[in-house]
Amino acid sequence: MELLNLDIWGLTAAYVALAFVLLSLHIYSRWSFGIKASVTVLVLALCAVTYKSYPGLLGWPVPSSSLPPKLYLVAIEVQEPDNVYLWAKDLGTGFGDRRPRAYQLSYSKSLHEKASKAGSKMRRGINMIVEIQTTSGVPTASTGTAKTEIKPDEVVFVEAPQGLLPSKD
Numbered sequence: 270m271e272l273l274n275l276d277i278w279g280l281t282a283a284y285v286a287l288a289f290v291l292l293s294l295h296i297y298s299r300w301s302f303g304i305k306a307s308v309t310v311l312v313l314a315l316c317a318v319t320y321k322s323y324p325g326l327l328g329w330p331v332p333s334s335s336l337p338p339k340l341y342l343v344a345i346e347v348q349e350p351d352n353v354y355l356w357a358k359d360l361g362t363g364f365g366d367r368r369p370r371a372y373q374l375s376y377s378k379s380l381h382e383k384a385s386k387a388g389s390k391m392r393r394g395i396n397m398i399v400e401i402q403t404t405s406g407v408p409t410a411s412t413g414t415a416k417t418e419i420k421p422d423e424v425v426f427v428e429a430p431q432g433l434l435p436s437k438d
Contacts (some may be wrong), residue, residue, distance in 0.1 A: 280323070287312060330354055330373035333419040337361050341429065342397040343369045345388045353380050357399060380424060387426035396429035 291312055295305055340357035347353050353374045358367050374380060387397045402423050 280319075284316065287316070330371035333372065333374045336372050336374075336401055336419055338401045340372075340399040342387065342391065342399050342426070345384045345391070347381055347384055348376070349381065350376060352376050353384050355384075355399060360398070374419060374424065379422065383424065383426050390428065398427050398429045400425045400427060 291309060294300075294308060298305065337359045339360040340355065341360055342355060342357050344356040345354070346356075353376055355372045355374065356369050357372060358369050387399075391397055401419060402425055403419075
């Protein structure tokens with residue numbers, strides 16, 4: 270059996286076990302109804318959080334609202350009517366965790382053209398950087414504003430300076 274299927278079965282078994290524990294709490298416990306109801310709401314909220322965060326743990330592409338301002342481009346995949354996928358390394362993390370991550374952008378004709386040009390340069394051995402140039406300013410966590418969908422004209426592909434990454438020797 271594939272490893273992913275084992276993970277899904279394990280997560281399903283954990284949810285079933287949690288349901289049995291919650292059911293036994295309701296049947297055999299002498300706690301008040303308010304405590305039982307609050308525990309049930311808390312468990313359901315934790316299940317929802319787990320369900321929402323699980324695809325991110327699997328490595329599925331993150332939406333463009335989570336796109337860092339500067340990325341080192343590793344690969345591009347264009348699925349014409351739907352999305353443009355970038356596989357890139359976040360340059361904002363410094364030299365710490367340099368593993369690539371998949372990012373999903375909404376498809377547009379202009380983004381497709383830019384991505385195709387960047388892909389052809391990459392095939393010729395030219396390293397590329399993706400920069401996000403927002404016109405309204407980058408929202409931060411300190412201001413409390415949520416990031417919005419990245420527009421295709423805000424995505425810019427530029428050639429990486431030579432010597433940005435160490436040689437592959």
